[in-house]
Amino acid sequence: MSAGSEAASAAITVVLPDGQSRELPAGATGADLAASLGRRAAKDALIAVADGTELDLNRPLPDGASVSLVFPSSDDGLEVLRHSTAHVLAQAVLRLYPGATFSIGPPITDGFYYDFDLGVDEAGRPRTFSDDDLEAIEAEMRTIVTARQPFIRAEVDRAAADELFAQHPYKIEILDGEADDPTSGPTGGVITTYRNTDEFVDLCRGPHVPDTGRLGHFKLMRVAGAYWRGDEKRQMLQRIYGTAWGSAAELAAHLERLAEAAKRDHRRLVTELDLLSFPPELGGGLAVWHPKGAVIRKIMEDYSRDRHEAGGYEFVYTPHLAHARLFETSGHLDFYAEGMYPPMEMDNGVYYPKPMNCPMHCLIFGQRQRSYRELPLRLFELGTVYRYERSGTLHGLMRIRGFTQDDSHLYMAPEHLGDEIERLLDFVLSVLGAFGFEDFTFKLSTQDPDKFVGSADGWDRATAALREALDRRGHDYVEAEGEAAFYGPKIDIDVLDAIGRSWQLSTIQLDFNLPERFDLRYTGADGELHRPIMIHRALFGAIERFFGVMVEHYGGAFPPWLSPVQAVVLGVRADHDAFASEVVAQLAEKRFRAEMVPADDPLGARIRRAKLEKVPYVLVVGDDDVAAGTVGVNSRGHPVRRDVPLGEFIAQLADEVERKATDVGGPSNTAADVGGSSGTGADVSAAIAAASD
Numbered sequence: 001m002s003a004g005s006e007a008a009s010a011a012i013t014v015v016l017p018d019g020q021s022r023e024l025p026a027g028a029t030g031a032d033l034a035a036s037l038g039r040r041a042a043k044d045a046l047i048a049v050a051d052g053t054e055l056d057l058n059r060p061l062p063d064g065a066s067v068s069l070v071f072p073s074s075d076d077g078l079e080v081l082r083h084s085t086a087h088v089l090a091q092a093v094l095r096l097y098p099g100a101t102f103s104i105g106p107p108i109t110d111g112f113y114y115d116f117d118l119g120v121d122e123a124g125r126p127r128t129f130s131d132d133d134l135e136a137i138e139a140e141m142r143t144i145v146t147a148r149q150p151f152i153r154a155e156v157d158r159a160a161a162d163e164l165f166a167q168h169p170y171k172i173e174i175l176d177g178e179a180d181d182p183t184s185g186p187t188g189g190v191i192t193t194y195r196n197t198d199e200f201v202d203l204c205r206g207p208h209v210p211d212t213g214r215l216g217h218f219k220l221m222r223v224a225g226a227y228w229r230g231d232e233k234r235q236m237l238q239r240i241y242g243t244a245w246g247s248a249a250e251l252a253a254h255l256e257r258l259a260e261a262a263k264r265d266h267r268r269l270v271t272e273l274d275l276l277s278f279p280p281e282l283g284g285g286l287a288v289w290h291p292k293g294a295v296i297r298k299i300m301e302d303y304s305r306d307r308h309e310a311g312g313y314e315f316v317y318t319p320h321l322a323h324a325r326l327f328e329t330s331g332h333l334d335f336y337a338e339g340m341y342p343p344m345e346m347d348n349g350v351y352y353p354k355p356m357n358c359p360m361h362c363l364i365f366g367q368r369q370r371s372y373r374e375l376p377l378r379l380f381e382l383g384t385v386y387r388y389e390r391s392g393t394l395h396g397l398m399r400i401r402g403f404t405q406d407d408s409h410l411y412m413a414p415e416h417l418g419d420e421i422e423r424l425l426d427f428v429l430s431v432l433g434a435f436g437f438e439d440f441t442f443k444l445s446t447q448d449p450d451k452f453v454g455s456a457d458g459w460d461r462a463t464a465a466l467r468e469a470l471d472r473r474g475h476d477y478v479e480a481e482g483e484a485a486f487y488g489p490k491i492d493i494d495v496l497d498a499i500g501r502s503w504q505l506s507t508i509q510l511d512f513n514l515p516e517r518f519d520l521r522y523t524g525a526d527g528e529l530h531r532p533i534m535i536h537r538a539l540f541g542a543i544e545r546f547f548g549v550m551v552e553h554y555g556g557a558f559p560p561w562l563s564p565v566q567a568v569v570l571g572v573r574a575d576h577d578a579f580a581s582e583v584v585a586q587l588a589e590k591r592f593r594a595e596m597v598p599a600d601d602p603l604g605a606r607i608r609r610a611k612l613e614k615v616p617y618v619l620v621v622g623d624d625d626v627a628a629g630t631v632g633v634n635s636r637g638h639p640v641r642r643d644v645p646l647g648e649f650i651a652q653l654a655d656e657v658e659r660k661a662t663d664v665g666g667p668s669n670t671a672a673d674v675g676g677s678s679g680t681g682a683d684v685s686a687a688i689a690a691a692s693d
Contacts (some may be wrong), residue, residue, distance in 0.1 A: 072246025082107035103170035109241035148213035285401030442477035454512030484585030487513030
């Protein structure tokens, strides 16, 4: 062999993301590549990705591979950090709780969890964690991090795996293929494990950070129960949730976001603001709306009706239950039975509460022969549906068992599809924008090549129509290949709320399935029968869930047009109550929602109460106001204004309601405006200032 050949065999070449090639010694690892790129890369790199395969940094790189390094600042890097931190959590728990067994511990959005079985106590009762235990577990995790234990990968055969996990039955189930773990188990016939010390090894595909010292920016958050394999007939395990980030600053920012989210939690706010409740007598996942919440809901529904009527939709109403044969025809009993309530045996058959409105809308379309001249036919209903959700998945208004959809089903000829989708995109954004949402993201889900109904040509045309509509409207979007439902492609529209959280609300979903199942047809211009294309579309998604998102978006402080009480009127003293009542009467005459609170308590206390109730406007009246027909305006987020003519305030409020302003307005003041023109005005301002502290 020549010297040149020997040199060539002693080196490999990898291609970096920028297209440049880099030569490394034969057997070079991801860590070697990182070191060749500089001190910063060597310090921060977590794993390597070679030709799409994730590798630990100590694994050799293939010659000729396209290689990138993963850093903590990326989504992939955060997933590796969180996965590795979950292993440290498991090691800490097994060290602190002898006899405990562990099951699965994947990374999740913003964090990770691990599930444990702690066995039973002396009385035979299952042992559980408490939130107080988290502090000790977290301290043990930090001890493990400080030790800089390496993550050592090994490939083992089944006999060796059985021996390693003989005391951990949940791992054996995973090995047997009877349970799934997104981070563990056999892959391509190879069983991989990761060991940190002689005392701790886990079943895992990896990859992981080089050693535990790369971790540390984490916090354990809470304890929850979780059935093994999600089966309520199986063992209840103890789940510990945590969060992990690439830096202390990112962790602090996340915890701050969580604190802000807790303040905005709709489950607490709807109770504090007396909007609705979940009486246990009703059962889980069912709400009753109190008068104040019902006011907001009525405004939402009235707005939706008005917009649909103006948009060429026809209103329909359908019953809350139907004979089983309807859901056999629609396919819900084949594909959605687990999400439906149990059947009711009647003297003339079996009935189900409806989980969706679409089958009944198909019946309306199919009741008579339709002409192409009637298309597109747009049917709209505020229809209440009932879906059985497991009790452990219920979450206030966000996951509920009975809810109302602003549900539309559109039937059209293929030539209508592109224009109709564009109309729908504009309609969705217009409605969401009216309720204060301004930031949107779009996802286009395309055909699963193995699970679909309809023709390939129909799918291609429908997907192209969705894509072209997004392009023509200039919306950036991501494509989710293979994630469409079996009956057609769809566009999902998410909104970002005031603190940057994403909520999936609206969907534009094409359907080739139901028109065929219900044998829907229309007569075309050629005199022949044709199958319509159907679009499912809900703008709010569900009234209840949309309401919950709005509560959290606004933190309960609704803008004036949505607020159940737009103004509270307070007299400084009891002898001002008569004028305060007159102000309320004038506001009510203009159909504004106002209340007068008698001067039974000090003014400051009444102002504080109105602020806690998040009323947009607190109007205070004293001697000067009675004489001049004015009010003192204490508007949320703005300085106090004194001596405002009542007519001027009414005009301002009317303007805000008319244009659906999402803030509380009013011109700004100078400090000199705040005090008023008399001693009474100064007293009012002092009380307001004290109430604001």
